[in-house]
């Protein structure tokens with residue numbers, strides 16, 4: 001007798017959507033197809049079963065800050081069907097830029113995390129002497145900022161650090177993710193806008209025009225091409241950036257790109273209307289760009305969709321456009337947003353699973369995650385694709401439940417979520433079962 005059998009759902013696999021059961025024993029999927037006798041059988045007729053999402057881009061800001069934390073962050077993740085999160089090296093204190101800081105972050109996550117987790121290390125000015133200990137310590141790769149956010153705990157990597165850091169990573173087969181915006185250009189534009197007395201949301205857009213992103217994307221790709229480093233460009237927001245990545249891939253450069261759910265489901269008009277709650281970097285883009293981004297995504301030109309879950313207190317999201325926090329806390333909403341917006345635009349279920357589950361798991365070196373297949377971890381998300389609902393503050397399990405999506409209507413709801421065969425959201429959910437994940441050989 002196996003542990004769990006979910007039957008009757010439309011099961012989303014890499015090859016398509018099939019009817020049949022998913023059978024689970026010992027935390028793994030043992031077979032698809034015929035229902036086996038199980039200690040618990042779930043009748044999921046009319047529902048859709050997806051692999052758990054692998055979100056390569058969250059900031060849980062613990063240890064050191066009260067902006068989120070592993071408890072609420074992973075509770076919110078589970079409620080959104082995310083069963084593996086990969087936490088960024090910045091916003092926690094200390095930033096994850098050496099082995100000692102990595103140990104502190106792992107200690108903070110352990111026992112508190114309700115979903116599985118992996119970590120990025122940081123490449124900053126200048127911790128190149130710590131790259132080996134970070135990679136040896138089990139991070140899935142390093143993250144660097146080309147844009148200076150003026151966070152003193154996480155200085156950016158100027159070109160020299162970026163290039164030589166990539167050489168170091170390339171020698172070890174490591175992965176670098178970058179925030180690609182031209183720092184010098186943005187800071188000059190910001191200074192000019194501020195001295196002109198500008199404090200409106202439009203000024204934030206004017207400080208981050210397309211050239212600031214596209215130039216940095218091109219430069220990062222050039223460095224990857226020269227060094228052979230595997231490069232993942234996070235939160236690209238412009239069609240021109242995606243095209244650069246596609247061209248580079250075609251010429252053999254090992255580069256991939258991520259788009260965030262908010263860049264697909266909000267636009268510059270929303271930002272002008274909503275203000276700081278929708279402030280992020282790169283900023284929200286014009287509607288025509290968002291439509292083109294969707295066309296590229298549907299055409300398979302984008303590798304992953306992530307949340308860039310970037311929480312803070314509610315007070316930090318109010319006030320002057322230059323001072324308010326730039327980031328959106330969306331780990332719980334990636335899947336509902338894609339169900340609502342994506343399926344309507346022609347996104348298929350297997351495409352959705354590829355972008356949010358399978359491909360990010362591959363990039364992170366976690367091949368046992370992100371797919372409904374025999375032998376994979378039984379990370380499962382049961383979705384009611386027809387349920388309509390409106391996002392209220394009480395729905396958000398993040399520590400500070402602000403969101404630019406409050407009041408938005410959704411179609412498709414996450415009903416139950418299992419992590420390695422045990423419920424972590426919905427009926428019978430158990431807490432604190434998340435485990436640290438490190439790179440495995442495919």
Ligand SMILES: [Zn+2]
Pocket residue numbers: 057059088308309310
């Ligand atoms: Zn981020």
